[in-house]
Amino acid sequence: MNLFRSEEHVERWLAGRDPGATIPVATLAELAEAWWRDRLAEDWQPHATAQNQAILDGLGLTGEFWKLP
Amino acid sequence: MDEADLEIRNLTYRLFAERASAPTVGDVVLESRFSEVEVETAWRRLHDAHALVLEPGRPELLMANPFSAVPTVHRVQAEGRWWFANCAWDAFGICAAFGVDGRIETLCPDCSETLVIGIRDGRPDRDDVVFHCLVPARRWWDDIVFT
Numbered sequence: 001m002n003l004f005r006s007e008e009h010v011e012r013w014l015a016g017r018d019p020g021a022t023i024p025v026a027t028l029a030e031l032a033e034a035w036w037r038d039r040l041a042e043d044w045q046p047h048a049t050a051q052n053q054a055i056l057d058g059l060g061l062t063g064e065f066w067k068l069p
Numbered sequence: 070m071d072e073a074d075l076e077i078r079n080l081t082y083r084l085f086a087e088r089a090s091a092p093t094v095g096d097v098v099l100e101s102r103f104s105e106v107e108v109e110t111a112w113r114r115l116h117d118a119h120a121l122v123l124e125p126g127r128p129e130l131l132m133a134n135p136f137s138a139v140p141t142v143h144r145v146q147a148e149g150r151w152w153f154a155n156c157a158w159d160a161f162g163i164c165a166a167f168g169v170d171g172r173i174e175t176l177c178p179d180c181s182e183t184l185v186i187g188i189r190d191g192r193p194d195r196d197d198v199v200f201h202c203l204v205p206a207r208r209w210w211d212d213i214v215f216t
Contacts, residue, residue, distance in 0.1 A: 001156035001157050001158045001159075001200070001201075001202050001203075001216065002156065002157050002175070002177075002178050002200070002201055003157040003175050003177065003184050003186070003198050003199070003200055003201075004177050004178065004179060004198060004199050004200075004201055005177040005179065005180060005182055005184065005197075005198060006197070006198070006199060007199055009177055009179035009180060010179070010199065010201045012179050013178050013179035013201075017203075019201075019203075020201060020202045020203035020204060020205065021201070021202050022199050022200065022201045022202075023199070023200050023202075024196060024199060024200070025186065025193045025195070025196060025198050025199060025200055026192065026193060026196055027200075028157065028158060028161055028193075028200040029161050029188070029191060029192055029193050030191075031158065031161075032135075032158055032159075032161030032162045032164075032165045033161075033165045033191045035158075035162060035165075036134075036135050036159075036161075036162030036163075036165040036166045037165045037166065037168065039082065039134075039135065039162070039165075039166040040082055040083070040086050040166045040167065042079065044075075044078075044079055044082075045075075046070055046118065046120060056206070064205070065205045065206065066205075066206050067205075067206055067207055068206045068207065069206075069207045069208075069210075
């Protein structure tokens with residue numbers, strides 16, 4: 001899970017491998033905020049899979065690639 | 070995850086955040102009512118529950134996501150200190166977990182250029198870089214270090 005200079009750099013780095021998913025850095029920031037913001041909370045509780053899937057869905061990260069097990 | 074495991078997990082994270090380095094089993098024992106065996110076995114259960122990640126075969130922290138216990142190319146300045154993140158997603162997660170602005174420094178895996186991103190109010194200060202996730206979500210925990 002890396003940041004790249006641009007989509008062209010992703011493509012070159014993949015060197016023919018099957019790509020994963022590329023998203024804008026602004027979406028990544030929103031994802032991180034929703035996923036990690038409670039991580040140091042004193043009353044932290046584990047996220048349920050459905051809760052995490054709802055975070056992904058809410059950001060438009062849908063489809064087979066973003067489906068949690 | 071039972072109450073004791075949750076207490077040990079939360080203490081582990083608190084110590085990591087306070088010290089900006091990974092606590093040992095002994096550190097957690099000193100700050101808690103639990104024995105070394107209790108902390109070690111709780112850490113193993115937490116590892117199995119993907120609540121933290123241990124070094125292979127050793128009761129030592131490798132990850133307390135989003136924090137990395139070992140140096141990586143993903144560095145984050147937040148809370149007046151520098152941290153290592155496990156990946157680019159986790160780098161943003163460190164600012165999110167503290168609820169603070171910050172600065173992320175990482176390397177483009179293709180060209181090795183240093184990418185610097187400022188975080189203000191949860192938002193990046195540039196939009197000319199992209200995030201790539203190679204592994205599909207269903208396989209993230211098959212090999213979390215590779216992911």
